[in-house]
Amino acid sequence: MIQHFFKIAFRNILKYRTQSIISIIGLAVGFTCFALANLWIHYDTTYDAYHEGADRMYILCKENIFGTSGYSTYMPYPASTVLKNDFPEVEAACAYTRWTKATDIKVDGQPAVEVHEMQADSCFMNMFGISILSGNMDFMYSDDKIALTEDVAMRLFGTTDVLGKEVKNYNDDPKTVCALLSDLHHSNLSFGSWGQGKYFRSWQDEWGNGGFEIIIKLHEGTDVAAFQKKLAVHEAKADPRDPHRVFENVRLIPLTQYHYSPINQTKSIKLYYLILFSVAGGLVILCSLFNYLSLFITRMQMRSREIELRKVCGSSIGGMFILFIVEYLYIIFSSGILGMALIEIVLPAFKEISGVSGNIYGESLLYFIGILLLSLLLLVPFVIRRSRIRNTVNRYMLRKASITFQLVTGILVTFCMIVMMKQIYYLTNTDLGWERKNIASINLLYPDKDFETIADKIKQFSCTKEVITGHCCLLPKSSGFSQSFKNWDGKEDGMKSIDMLSLWNCEKIVSFYNLQLLEGEMVKPTETNKIMINESAVKALGMSEPIGKKLYLDNRAWTITGIIKDFHITAPTEPVQPYTLITEDILKNSGFSIGKGQILIKFHDGKWKELKNRIDSIFTYEYPEVRYKLYNTEEEYTGYLKSEDALIKLLSFIAIVCMLIAAFGIFSLVTLSCEQRRKEIAVRKVNGAAIKDILLMFVKEYMLLLIIASVIAFPVGYVLMKRWLENYVEQTVISAWIYFAIFGGIMIVIFACIGWRVWQAARQNPAEVIKSE
Incomplete structure (x- = not known):
């Protein structure tokens, strides 16, 4: 059976x-x-969810203007010691440095392998169950020793028998492998090498270096919210061991949530x-x-x-x-x-x-x-x-409900996809307050005497328009200098101090990036008591007429001479940060070392590949010992939109599939409906109905379903996309043509699906149909 x-x-x-x-x-x-x-x-x-007590592990972070998301997880090393010794709620705490960008490790005669380098104490190993498979712990106490994970050892040597062998790091310094470590898989903390122990330990008591990340493990039953309040109370006591108040407004991010949090x-x-x-x-x-x-x-x-x-x-x-x-x-x-x-x-x-x-x-x-x-x-x-x-x-109720649901889905996905495409096009082509197209930058990791020579060679390229040095590029963001203003003219009671990022050599940087001066005048290179600020700084300071007013810092006063239009160099979802534009003399007088900066390049339209090939050739054949990074500013900005680009591609595919399913569903149901209603169609023809009347009967039915689907899908899509657009500082408009285009396009598809099949059914001989029935 x-x-x-x-x-x-x-x-x-x-x-x-x-x-x-x-x-x-x-x-x-x-x-x-x-x-x-x-x-x-x-x-x-499920990142890091497999560690013992993972639900009680937290990464510390706080607001920071240098952080791309507005937050930073970097703190001083001794903060972990204070947490471990002064707070009984903390079961364990460790500070570590893990380079987020992979660096090279190589063996002579073989291609380099990119790995993430880890620097930490043994408490990190204990917290995350990292074991020494062979060797000893000298890599924690000596800068010329290094430990490798199993995976990296196999990639470098093809074996795990690597003790005593020599590798070279990104700076070509020789390191002796003294230990083989177990790997951390499916973790935010995965690494390939562990070294520079002596250097790492030199910062154990230095509060001035905020280049470490801290993870704490709380005791079972600890109230996290109460613990954060306790940290705030601790800051109010002005602990002399914490001169920079690193626990102020600190947040605890669960380690298991860090991977998909905006901070990552x-x-x-x-x-x-x-x-x-x-x-x-x-x-x-x-x-x-x-x-x-x-x-x-x-x-x-x-x-x-x-x-x-x-x-x-x-x-x-x-x-x-x-x-x-x-x-x-x-x-x-x-x-x-x-x-x-x-x-x-x-x-x-x-x-x-x-x-x-x-x-x-x-x-x-x-x-x-x-x-x-x-x-x-x-x-x-x-x-x-x-x-x-x-x-x-x-x-027919199930048939109508099915078609309506398919149309609602197709319209909704198509509407969302078009609005997203329009927003990305807008962000890619709108004026963001600065010039980012046909601009590149070179970051020399270890600038030396060849810096200016390399820049002069690039100036000679036929594909370049302008080359300047001694500046920090806007994107990728490289400015590491900020000023914290506690007082200014017109400051209202209760207002807190304001941290502002700074750009120097303001006249050249404004010209190179085509920043727009909205009012006032440009600061001259010799004027060390004048300053320019952007629109966001004006808003943060609460000033209505900022020109001529003064900002005060360390018994010095700077007069605001110009206002620069906001320039968006962070992710489109992040607000523009307040900036000051200062002269290089102000920077030097502050004691801040600017180094040599980057080499900034403007190139002719369509010449990016030629420029890249020629720069790569220079460093390969003339300066092979110099390590460098070449960035295309437009590509760096486009990188902010990777998630949106990926989603649009996925939704485009989904929208096409939905509409095809709906179209073929309509065609199939019309075919079956014509077979079911053959006698009805024949009787209508006998009673004088024309082909167009029969066709109109079917069109009305499916047009009504399209109208019902549109009434449902368009409001839902508008609400969803309006909320999505609110995440962006610069927003496109949801234009009326989107609704008409989608409705008209689907209407044409419906006409095409039902027209031919109904026309065939309507042309049949009524007598033959009735006889067969």
Whole structure:
């Protein structure tokens, strides 16, 4: 009997092969998107969750104008000692330095390997269960010793027997491998090498170096909010061991949440966008399920005679139920097999982008089982009803609801995608207050006597327009000088001091980046008692007419002579920071060493590749010992939009799939509807109805569904996109043409889907149709 059911199911799928193929592809694509998105979400939300007591571990951070997100996790080393000794709530605390950007380690005669370097004390090893597999701990006490992880040892030497071997770091300093360490996988703290122990320990009592990160582990049952308040009270006591008040306004970020928090600027795709992609994949699955379910129920209604004959011949309700379930599951299992095949195809690219590892297939199978159960839950009520009841109350209600849901999903995703594309286009092309196109910068990691010589050589290139030195580039942000003003003219009572970043050599930097002077005049290089500020600084100071007013710092006064238009050099979601523009003499008088800065380059339009090749050639053949980084300013700014770009690509794909499913669903349902209503169409023709009248009958029905879907989708899309746009400092406008374009485009698709099929049905001979019925 089961074999018979499988044969009947297979024949019915072949009979409606077009609808079946569309359903299989739609479900497979939706399953793939949903599974991969949820795999990524699960992976990102479980970073460092495997450590013992991970739920009680926190990274310390606080507001900082140098932080890209407005926050920084960097603090002085001795702060960890104070936390460990003075606060009984703290079970363990450790300070460490982990370079966020990978550095090179190499062996003579072999290509360099990029690794993250770690510097910490043994308390870090104890907290995270890092073990010494072989060797000793000399790397913690000597600057010429180094420890490698198993993974890096295999990449460098092809073996883990590396004790006593020599490697060279990014500065070509020789290091002897004295230990082999276990790896930290799936962790924000993963590293490949551990060294410079003596240098690291030299900062144990220095509060002036805020270049360390601190992780604490609280005792079980500790109230985190109460502990943060206790830290604030501790600051109010003005502890002489904490001259910089590093615990003031400190925040505790759970270690397990750090990876997907806004503070982590190394993450390329935001968790929020992964959730949206997962939801979009789920909507595709629902669209496909509803589409196939409506087609399946419609076909069941068309098979009324077959069903009644089977009952007369002795088929039980249970047998009919099994028959329908087998036919239905054919499609579900076929889509699952295709979905797993799609996952296998895209898996290499997916792993490279996301870094996800582990049991991907096992977790994907669980998602498929969930989809299978959902599909059965949707189907069973209809099958039972159709098996028991001959006539339905409204045979077309499911069909209309299915089409409406698919249209709502397609309109909503398309609307969101267009608004996002418009916002990114706006951010890419709008005036952000400074010139960023056709500009590059070179950062020499160890500037020496060749600095100016290299700059002069670049000036001679035919592809360059202008080259200047002795400045810090705006992007990537490299200004490391700030001023904290506690007093100024017109300061209101209760206002706190204001930290401002500073740019020096203001006349040249304003000219090079085409910063806009809104009012006042430019500060001359010889004027050491004058200063310029940007619009955000004016707002922060609460000044209405700032020109001529003074800022006070360390018994010195600077007169504001000019206002610069805000220049957006941070992420588009971050507000513009207050800036001062000062002369180089002011900087030198403050005792701050500016070094040699970067080499800033303006190049001719379309000459980036030529410039890059020529610069790489200079350093490869003429200055091979000089380490450098070359940046394209436009590419650096575009890097802020990586998450948005990725989401748009994903949503574009989802939108196309949704609209195809809806289009083919409409076409399939119209085809089945024409078959069901052949006699009705024939009778209408006998009574004088023209082809256009019959066509208009179908068009009205589906146009009404499109209007209902638009009334639902457009307001929801507007609310979602309005809230999304509020995250950006500069926002595009949700124009009216978007609504008309989407509505008109989908209307054309509907006309194309129903026009040809209805026209064919309407042209049939009424006499032949009635005779066949």
